[in-house]
Amino acid sequence: xxxxxxxxxxxxxxxxxxxxxxxxxxxxxxxxxxxxxxxxxxxxxxxxxxxxxxxxxxxxxxxxxxxxxxxxxxxxxxxxxxxxxxxxxxxxxxxxxxxxxxxxxxxxxxxxxxxxxxxxxxxxxxxxxxxxxxxxxxxxxxxxxxxxxxxxxxxxxxxxxxxxxxxxxxxxxxxxxxxxxxxxxxxxxxxxxxxxxxxxxxxxxxxxxxxxxxxxxxxxxxxxxxxxxxxxxxxxxxxxxxxxxxxxxxxxxxxxxxxxxxxxxxxxxxxxxxxxxxxxxxxxxxxxxxxxxxxxxxxxxxxxxxxxxxxxxxxxxxxxxxxxxxxxxxxxxxxxxxxxxxxxxxxxxxxxxxxxxxxxxxxxxxxxxxxxxxxxxxxxxxxxxxxxxxxxxxxxxxxxxxxxxxxxxxxxxxxxxxxxxxxxxxxxxxxxxxxxxxxxxxxxxxxxxxxxxxxxxxxxxxxxxxxxxxxxxxxxxxxxxxxxxxxxxxxxxxxxxxxxxxxxxxxxxxxxxxxxxxxxxxxxxxxxxxxxxxxxxxxxxxxxxxxxxxxxxxxxxxxxxxxxxxxxxxxxxxxxxxxxxxxxxxxxxxxxxxx
Numbered sequence: 001x002x003x004x005x006x007x008x009x010x011x012x013x014x015x016x017x018x019x020x021x022x023x024x025x026x027x028x029x030x031x032x033x034x035x036x037x038x039x040x041x042x043x044x045x046x047x048x049x050x051x052x053x054x055x056x057x058x059x060x061x062x063x064x065x066x067x068x069x070x071x072x073x074x075x076x077x078x079x080x081x082x083x084x085x086x087x088x089x090x091x092x093x094x095x096x097x098x099x100x101x102x103x104x105x106x107x108x109x110x111x112x113x114x115x116x117x118x119x120x121x122x123x124x125x126x127x128x129x130x131x132x133x134x135x136x137x138x139x140x141x142x143x144x145x146x147x148x149x150x151x152x153x154x155x156x157x158x159x160x161x162x163x164x165x166x167x168x169x170x171x172x173x174x175x176x177x178x179x180x181x182x183x184x185x186x187x188x189x190x191x192x193x194x195x196x197x198x199x200x201x202x203x204x205x206x207x208x209x210x211x212x213x214x215x216x217x218x219x220x221x222x223x224x225x226x227x228x229x230x231x232x233x234x235x236x237x238x239x240x241x242x243x244x245x246x247x248x249x250x251x252x253x254x255x256x257x258x259x260x261x262x263x264x265x266x267x268x269x270x271x272x273x274x275x276x277x278x279x280x281x282x283x284x285x286x287x288x289x290x291x292x293x294x295x296x297x298x299x300x301x302x303x304x305x306x307x308x309x310x311x312x313x314x315x316x317x318x319x320x321x322x323x324x325x326x327x328x329x330x331x332x333x334x335x336x337x338x339x340x341x342x343x344x345x346x347x348x349x350x351x352x353x354x355x356x357x358x359x360x361x362x363x364x365x366x367x368x369x370x371x372x373x374x375x376x377x378x379x380x381x382x383x384x385x386x387x388x389x390x391x392x393x394x395x396x397x398x399x400x401x402x403x404x405x406x407x408x409x410x411x412x413x414x415x416x417x418x419x420x421x422x423x424x425x426x427x428x429x430x431x432x433x434x435x436x437x438x439x440x441x442x443x444x445x446x447x448x449x450x451x452x453x454x455x456x457x458x459x460x461x462x463x464x465x466x467x468x469x470x471x472x473x474x475x476x477x478x479x480x481x482x483x484x485x486x487x488x489x490x491x492x493x494x495x496x497x498x499x500x501x502x503x504x505x506x507x508x509x510x511x512x513x514x515x516x517x518x519x520x521x522x523x524x525x526x527x528x529x530x531x532x533x534x535x536x537x538x539x540x541x542x543x544x545x546x547x548x549x550x551x552x553x554x555x556x557x558x559x560x561x562x563x564x565x566x567x568x569x570x571x572x573x574x575x576x577x578x579x580x581x582x583x584x585x586x587x588x589x590x591x592x593x594x595x
Contacts, residue, residue: 003444012526025101026097026101029097030093030097036093039086040153043079043083043086044083044298045298047076047079048295048298049164049291051290051294052287052291055290056287062569091178093213098144099141101144102140106129106133109133109326109327112331115331117331117333118326118399122358125206127209129216129326131209131210133326134458135206135209137323139315139319140319142312143313143315150306150309151306155306161298165292166292168284169278169292169293175270175271179266185262186260190252190255194253198243198318199318200249201242204241206322208235211234211235215235243460253315267296269295270471271292272296275289276289290350333414340420341417342416346374346407346503346505347408347536348536349371349536350371350405350407351369351404351407352406353368353369353403355368355403356368356394358390358399364387365390365391365560366559366560367404376552377478377549377550377551379540379550380539381555382556382557386559387559388510391538391556392510393539395425396425396427397413397421400414423504424504425504426446426499426503426506426507427508427510429495429510430510432492432494432495433495434479436479436480437479438477438479439494440475443455443459443475443498444501446498447502452475455475456475458498458500459500463523464494489516493516493520493524500531503531504535505536506537507531509528509541547567548567550567552564552566555570555578
């Protein structure tokens with residue numbers, strides 16, 4: 001247990017150190033916040049002295065110093081107004097620090113998202129990643145803001161009240177100081193348990209976000225297969241765990257205030273009784289006793305606030321830990337300093353002795369060799385899981401090879417910038433992706449400065465212009481995330497238009513016409529044939545009729561090329577794998593290919 005507690009403390013120190021590093025960028029606001037906190041506390045603590053003086057002005061019936069009381073009241077009004085202004089400026093500084101730090105952390109997290117390898121994105125729940133960047137940062141923000149608002153003023157208030165109390169009576173102050181550590185002991189005891197519960201709460205919330213995100217993205221599939229009861233059961237189970245973790249976290253954090261208040265009430269009662277005896281014996285005046293009781297109350301009040309801050313900070317640190325863990329994930333392999341910029345590539349592609357697997361325990365592509373000359377069309381076919389799409393992922397450097405090399409015009413793709421590499425490929429996938437915005441904004445992603453005439457010409461070439469014109473605002477029609485109400489075929493036509501507009505020197509068509517009707521597919525195929533002239537092209541297709549014109553057909557199985565040649569050559573191999581697949585499709589066999 002000691003080892004676990006020690007490890008937890010070390011983790012908290014590391015997280016706190018990272019938070020302080022981020023706060024360090026805003027030292028000027030931090031400096032003003034501390035100075036203003038000190039001024040605010042001094043002004044606040046001067047009020048009880050004035051109150052005590054006002055009490056001492058009331059000597060008895062008919063012996064009230066009204067002029068003295070009036071002068072004291074005027075001083076009080078000025079001090080109260082000045083205190084309010086100082087506290088407003090201090091809170092502004094605290095807000096500035098908290099929200100700028102949170103902005104920086106969220107910027108870092110989103111930047112890391114852009115440079116993380118796809119292996120991380122594919123291997124982690126998308127909902128959990130979203131939860132870290134959004135919900136956890138918000139929780140961290142709340143704890144940080146409370147820390148700045150109450151921690152500084154609380155500490156300064158404790159120091160200030162001690163000084164004022166010692167100036168009034170030393171023995172009574174010592175009693176207060178002796179009893180006070182009980183509050184810290186209780187707060188520390190509770191805080192340790194709050195951290196672990198808060199961490200579990202954040203993790204479970206991330207799991208819940210992941211499930212909701214998954215269900216929203218696949219709602220049609222869920223409904224089509226009547227999977228709602230199972231989904232509800234899964235959500236209920238996660239929700240129950242979240243409720244349990246949340247209740248425990250809230251229970252421990254809610255214990256702090258009443259426990260510390262109880263101790264503080266004991267301190268206040270002790271001060272009152274001892275002060276009354278001292279006043280009776282003439283060691284202090286009634287006004288001084290009034291001031292002392294006010295100070296005793298103000299002295300214990302920050303302990304309640306600091307105790308609350310400590311438990312809130314535990315929650316904030318747990319959330320910050322998850323965010324920093326994400327920020328510190330290993331990024332994709334950095335580009336060399338002298339990385340080449342791929343300009344006007346001819347499209348000669350070579351894959352030499354390539355080995356790759358997503359999981360070290362499951363071999364996929366082994367000793368893969370391929371030579372593609374400029375302008376050739378390469379079709380890749382094979383059964384599900386044979387590595388067709390993996391070859392595309394390697395060409396685009398979405399994943400790096402485990403060993404071997406991929407060369408474009410004789411240059412290793414690892415020695416060139418990813419941006420220039422990917423700009424040289426036009427890519428249309430089976431899975432369409434559109435972002436929230438206008439139709440035009442979605443089309444010009446690869447060429448932001450395209451003119452309206454260029455956009456329309458590309459849409460006409462992709463046979464998308466006719467349906468775009470029928471939309472309420474044409475090319476200015478705003479669509480929601482992932483295309484909204486557009487059909488799958490229309491979304492795919494927009495993705496094809498996007499590539500038609502850029503016309504890069506190399507093309508990748510991965511089931512590019514899978515969601516389009518046969519009549520439109522024929523027209524699109526004609527457009528693709530025009531577009532592919534003089535361009536190195538890779539075509540992944542399960543309908544073998546669409547790849548007859550390919551210069552090279554690679555037949556893959558278990559990560560290896562088992563056959564290679566053009567359509568006629570492969571079809572003449574009566575017992576060949578390609579010939580069997582091709583014939584099975586046209587004979588209505590059940591062994592139709594799927595990617």
